Amino acid sequence: MPYIANTDEDRQLMLETIGCADFDEMWRKSDIHFPDCNLLEIAEGKSEFEVVKYLHELAGKNAVDLVSFLGAGYYDHLIPAAVDAVTSRSEFYTAYTPYQPEASQGTLQTIYEYQSMICRLTGMPISNASMYDGGTALFEAMMMSCRVTRRRQVVISEAVSPIFRTMIESYSSNLDVELIVVPAGIDDSNQQELIKAVSKDTACVVVQYPNAFGTIEAWQDFNQQVHTHKALSVCSCYPIALSLLTPPGEMDFDIVTGEGQSMGIPLNFGGPYLGFMAVTKKHVRKMPGRICGKTVDLDGKEGYVLTLQAREQHIRRAGAMSNICSNENLCALSALVYLTCLGKQGLIEVAELCASKAVFARNELLKIAGVEAVGGEAFFNEFIIKLPGDASEIVGRMIDKGFAPGFPLGRYYPDRKDQLLVAVTEKRTREEIKALANALEALL
Amino acid sequence: MSLIFTKSKNGRRGSTIPKCDVPKCSAIPDKMRRSTSAELPEVSELDAVRHFSLLSLKNIGVDTNFYPLGSCTMKYNPKFHEQVAALPGFSALHPLLPQLRNGGALTQGALEVLYESEQILNDLLGFSRTTMQPLAGAHGELTGVMLIAAYHKDRQDNERKIMLIPDAAHGTNPASAAIAGFKPREVATNAEGDVDIENLKQQLGPEVAGIMLTCPNTLGLFDRNVAEICELVHQAGGLCYCDGANLNAIIGRIRPGDLGFDVMHVNLHKTFATPHGGGGPGSGPVGVAECLVPYLPISEVVKRDDGTYTLDYSFQKSIGYIAPFYGNFAIILRAYAYMLSQGRDGFKRISENAVLSANYIRVKLAPFFDQIYDRNCMHECIFAGTRQSAKGVNTLDMAKALIDRGIHPPTIYFPLIVPEALMIEPTETESKETIDEFIQAMIEIAELVETDPEAITSCPKTTPVRRLDETQAARNPVLAEL
Amino acid sequence: MKYFTEEHEWIQIDGNEAIMGITEHAANELGDITYVELPEEGNELIVGDQLGVVESVKAASDIYSPLGGTVVAVNEALEDNPELINESAEAKGWICKLTDFDESELNDLMKSSGYEKYLKSL
The missing domain is CATH 3.40.640.10 (Type I PLP-dependent aspartate aminotransferase-like (Major domain))
Known part of the structure; x- marks a missing residue:
């Protein structure tokens, strides 16, 4: 019995103490007069080993090696x-x-x-x-x-x-x-x-x-x-x-x-x-x-x-x-x-890394023919660019190449269907940013 | 213990950060830069780890002490849950990924967790659908009453503004009802601890939207009229909400959906053994009967004919988005692991053992403490500390005496309708030996109340601090070290 | 003349001013008062308007105006010393003063003897 300490003997003693012959009597005395429910749809219990194995398999079905520039409020930062x-x-x-x-x-x-x-x-x-x-x-x-x-x-x-x-x-x-x-x-x-x-x-x-x-x-x-x-x-x-x-x-x-x-x-x-x-x-x-x-x-x-x-x-x-x-x-x-380990200087350095890499990424992306700036005078680590076509469709093709290049804004802003919101954190390397730009260029 | 800020020294570092591999620059205008740095501490990693490790020792948790906190279901949290929740295939997954074209294929494992845990909950609770989105129990309550509001609105039954709530209910019930636009109205509890049916009948009418009933109720009792209550409310055109705070008492034995409830929240951090985290994060999925399915929050995970999973946004009558994404996924994942390990037969053993242990405590302590309702309880038993308070020792004093005896106190002064209430919930994971030790400690305290009350009123003595001045804290709040 | 309400407020009429507060009984019931939210001077009230809030560690009590009128003074000492209500609920712990009230509204209130009887009936 997973995570239940009492033995059958313990239970029998406890049932006697409360004046019940068995669990059926216990339920009746607690005013439960309904029949047992039928849970046949649910599988039988599994051991810890089996559950862990199955969940490992499920975890493996999720993207783990995607190079991600997705942000939109939720960011992939280093965690000590x-x-x-x-x-x-x-x-x-x-x-x-x-x-x-x-x-x-x-x-x-x-x-x-x-x-x-x-x-x-x-x-x-x-x-x-x-x-x-x-x-x-x-x-x-x-x-x-x-x-x-x-x-x-x-x-x-x-x-x-x-x-x-x-x-x-x-x-x-x-x-x-x-x-x-x-x-x-x-x-x-x-x-x-x-x-x-x-x-x-x-x-x-x-x-x-x-x-x-x-x-x-x-x-x-x-x-x-x-x-x-x-x-x-x-x-x-x-x-x-x-x-x-x-x-x-x-x-x-x-x-x-x-x-x-x-x-x-x-x-x-x-x-x-x-x-x-x-x-x-x-x-x-x-x-x-x-x-x-x-x-x-x-x-x-x-x-x-x-x-x-x-x-x-x-x-x-x-x-x-x-x-x-x-x-x-x-x-x-x-x-x-996190704030304690990063500390006063560490957090500033992380933020400076984000800011530098975002500028680098934006410059690389804007070099691509057909990619245009949208505003972008003052930003921290996230910016928008205009793509020559439906951003959502382009993102789909980039995902197949192993990149999540950003969030297409058209989903929430119908008049911005060609705009992509790109986030860059300290975890993204120069090589990854270059690779993103190259892949996008090849695709456009 | 001194604050982390006092351990700070200029130039000390507690983490390593990658070198910059691109030209250093930024698009932050100079005038938008902060003029002084945020005063975060500067400590080594060891300083930090030691500081927080020492602080953790000033806590007690389920892993260190018996924690019979009524209505909170402080059961053991299996360790492999933590292991699977930390798998990068889950923990590093960005929630927007399945919302991108071709992104769904890269999140099939996570979507399967959401879908399959919903299926198990549907079966366990007896409902048509369950939304996994609510982020905590109170958030589930709010979602549930919002669904009721949407149901009446859709039927243009616009006069239904009253939500009936028993006087013994948790304070969250009326607070949630108010945010969903209802006016809460109290229903009386009768002398036996059940809803007063006559009082209920008087209040039912065309302005009643529904009732929020905790089942088993907050007195730890199974309301003998629960099916009749649901029927009466339905006849009057209202819907029945089940507060699932006490689900551990009936899980696997009976299903709230079968009793006549239309909607219910469950606390994964209670019944499904996910950690309480010192006060959160929790998770509060909401199950609904067929009549409320059209109003469920967006989005929902659906299984396609080819066995793959996708997100569906097509619910025209939905109450909308109540969470940023799909719920507290990492908590749902732990609960899913728990459901898989319990399986078909495991659930009923949970409730059997939880109810047995609570009744065992009730019988053993009955000679020493007053009971307001002299009947068998469900998964928690309630005493009134009235005999002791007459001797000048109140329930708070006894709670502090338990701390000195290595036991986290039960819930105290709730429900409000029980004077000097002590609400004890042992859960199924505690052994008879632990429970016997608790019973002994309670008896010893009851005896000391008679012979040496000062020995109780002066507790706690073994804790890092003694009783704290809460009046001072509220009069002159000191809430941060700036 | 001093008047009382069933919500345990007192009103002392002093010339053209009505001074208001909560009764000793209410203060005892609430326990150690930790905070008083005062109305704003110049507020125009009708009977039943929320006037303020009195809080203790374990309770909060809204105060509703038993009279209509204009707030001309509030007891600012309560901002730093809410315990004045525990020490002297019906004198130093006054909450606010009203003018322009309708004397006929006083007829709905209890006098001292009536309030004492009411307390005994609780």
Whole structure:
């Protein structure tokens, strides 16, 4: 019996103790009067060895040697082995939410350190303990803005990740919230149009940094204008880029969120990932999600607890700031260990590598006849190019040659069917970039 | 223990980074560069590993201690699950790959995991379809009630704005219902711990969208009227949501779909043995009956006639995207490994042993602690610490005394309708010896309450910190080291 | 004259001002108060509008205005010292002052003796 310790003898003794002759009587006494269900469709149990063998086979059916320039918010960065070594400690991964702080100081201190790192990276003073992913974090930021401002209109740029926007649309469908999507420019957020949509009814403006086309934009002046309408400004950002870029906190954003996958979390075919959220001091009590705080024990010794719980569902129920009752804790731990191992200099070097290789890749690709630049004045490690034909079709042919050359934008932007979003991380070598350009050239 | 930042020293490095093999340059405008570097620590890899290893020792987990945290199903997490989840063929796979032309062929193994784990869940729960997308239990709840909202909207039954929720429910139920646009309304629990049928009947009507019922309920009991409740709600035009937090009690024995539920979430991190991770990541797939299939989230994995798998986006009435991709894949993968190793017969053994152990604890502790509902329980048993609180020792004190005895405390002060509640869930993976030790510890505590209450109220004494000042933490929040 | 509500708020009429707070009973029920969300000065309220929130470690309680009127002052001392409500709920722990209220709305409220009876009935 897999993972059940008790022997038949143990079970018999326990059944006697509870006054039952057998399991049938136990079920009856627990008010289960239904017949056993029939699970004949399910195969018989397998041994560990057999399951591992089968899953190895399945893993082998997936692309492992594809040279990938796919990003679109989810990036293939290096992960130091120490990240896995720490998160594999079962004192961390087999614990639950730190309800009993005296028995959970390990988890709690790592949350506090994680919150501190997110603050330092984003330039914001407050961070929560993490959320499911970048998309849910952005939705939560939007709802938080509605609570703070008591308004119900959200202005969102089309240059915000289309994956996040589709999630936000689903979540908003039953709520009294009005979403206004403002079309993007060639590769920017079209700030002029964006600010025109802001009024005294606007709860928040939602933008992305760098945006969904990879473009870096300055937001200080824009945010000043947003604030004159007493609306909040919300920014979703790419944490690796923040080691080089002016942090959102210095550009007067009120709420900063993002997808934290790039900080030491494998791509994992879609999850688990890490949503982060940081806010200004003023709004801390309206922030959703778990938060860890520092305090002292009876002897005056420093320690950590989950705090500001009056915001949460187990106290406020329907009036809670969010229905979320956990954080993405082990992923937050990965991010913490990643940021610790990379460190102040290491993260900058990784980001510089990404930036250099992206410029190199863009130059190589633009040398190809028929490939054209689309904007591209200011970017970090991702940019768009225009292909002479349907990008999706070209990508399909490149995949057959062993390259995932990027993400064709036509899927989400019907007027950009010939545009390709290319991401370059520190893992891509000069040879791989050259090979990509050569393969694409040969194909066009 | 001091923070990692205090261990930082200028110039120290904790990782190696490849040399730059292209010309150094960037497309970042100078005016957009940050003026000061983010103050991340500068430590060696050893410094980092030692810091976090020492911190881990300030935790207790299932691998180190008995962890009977009610309603959380803290069962053993088999180690080979971690091994398969780390296979690069899964972990390095970009989620956008199958959305690219010809990319699907390169993700067949991963799509098979999603498809086949859904099939097993359909069979286990008695539903037509299951979406693997929800990222946690509460996220599954939200998805489930969004499906109910979509169902009524599609039928233009627009007056159904009330979601009925028993007073003993988890706080997430009303919170999720509110985000799906419903107004939660409480249903009373009767003196025996079941839903008060008369109270339910009074509340049913054309404005009721449905009911959210935890099954077995949050009191650890199997509601004797569950089939009748589903029937009554259906007759009134509503749908029945099953909160699957307590699925471990009935898995492989009965199927929620057969009881009359229309939609249900399951917590893979509870019943299907994936790690709780100190509070996440979890995974909360949602199973639905035929009437809700058209509204399932996009996308879905389908199997073609030739045996290959692909993603289907063609659901016109779908509630849309609730996760960025296909769910917490690496968690689903672990749960799939668990399902394969349990197989047809294994599931029922889980519930049998879980229910047996909980009733064993209930019987053994009944002389020492008060029970509000004197009947056999399911996979968890609940006591009221009222006898002890009358002596000046409350449930929180007893919880802390358990920590000093090497046991993670049960869930306390939940459900709200049980005074001084202690909710004990041993799970099927713990041996009789471990459970007996726990029982002994509880009896010793009950006896100390009589003879030396101070010995309990002064606990914990063996932990890295003693009781912490939560009032101070909330009044003057210190939430980060800037 | 001092009035009370079933939601455990008190209202003291002082000339043309109504001073409001939560009662000692409410403060005791909530336990150590950790935070008070105050209304904004100048807000115009009608009966039943949310006025603010009082939070403790384990509970949160919304405060709804028992009177219509305009907020002319808030007790800013509560921002840094929410414990004033525990120490002195019905004096130093006042929450806000209203003017322009409709005196007839006071008729719906309890007086001191009525509130005491109400507490005993709970």
